[in-house]
Amino acid sequence: MAKKVVAAMKTTTGKDFARVIRMVKSPKTGAYTFKENIVPNDQVKEFLAKK
Numbered sequence: 001m002a003k004k005v006v007a008a009m010k011t012t013t014g015k016d017f018a019r020v021i022r023m024v025k026s027p028k029t030g031a032y033t034f035k036e037n038i039v040p041n042d043q044v045k046e047f048l049a050k051k
Contacts, residue, residue, distance in 0.1 A: 018044050 021036045039047050 016041055020044055020047055022048065 017038050019038050023032050
């Protein structure tokens, strides 16, 4: 499935987006998990600033 997302991002409209991976700590176990989203380039800093 990841191959389809990467292939879609290589188009001319895909250059306006970035894949953002954020590490999130679980409140129950204390373990870290990774959340991955695709956001527009102008909203990357806002996305990372959120908790």
